Amino acid sequence: KQEVTQIPAALSVPEGENLVLNCSFTDSAIYNLQWFRQDPGKGLTSLLLIQSSQREQTSGRLNASLDKSSGRSTLYIAASQPGDSATYLCAVSFSNDYKLSFGAGTTVTVRA
Amino acid sequence: DAGVIQSPRHEVTEMGQEVTLRCKPISGHNSLFWYRQTMMRGLELLIYFNNNVPIDDSGMPEDRFSAKMPNASFSTLKIQPSEPRDSAVYFCASSLQAGAKGEQFFGPGTRLTVL
DSSP states (O other): OOEEOOOOEEEEEEETTTTTEEESSSSOOOOEEEEEEOOTOOOOEEEEEEEOOOOOEEEEEEEEEEEETTTTEEEEEESGGGGGEEEEEEEEETTTTOSEEEEOOOOEEEOO | OOOOOEEEEEEEEETTTEEEEEEEEOOOOOOOEEEEEETTTTTEEEEETTTTTTEEOOOOSTTTTTEEETTTTTEOOOOOOGGGGOOEEEEEEEEEESSSSSOOOOOOOOEEEEE
């Protein structure tokens, strides 16, 4: 079964610290991987999309890496701010299935 | 550019009533997805349309659920009759590319409460 796991489920850091969010998946034959942010009571905001042929993507303070062989992706958020507090979701498109499989998310709290 | 638009944002109804959720995808996107999010099950794909045609409805929980996409700019998800266990947040998402190949953009969701 193709599964996506995000550990830890919750994370609290002081402002200014770098955030490291982890995503692991059970099948290395992925098509792409997408990171989303969800604020309480809101929809999902796409942060970064990494194609299977890429090793990383960057957008501002965000950097996402992809290691298919180990079944892992990491989202780095540099110099965290209270506004970064949200739930971050990892979603994987496995090659043999066009559907997105979502992790349960990591809820981040950045303390001022 | 306007993102994915969903209406209503909140819906409270009584068990047995018909509920219709609406979605307008991003202009030019030819793939549309309906998802349901609950605390217990997380995000689940209900149905996927490509070029207005339902491609995969295997995630639709029961015959009480139906979805249509009469044109490229409008889709509905209907529940008839509704039940308390249908209470969830329903999201619509669209993508420029077919299936999950492209980046998916989500609407704000409809929070459904069935009493």
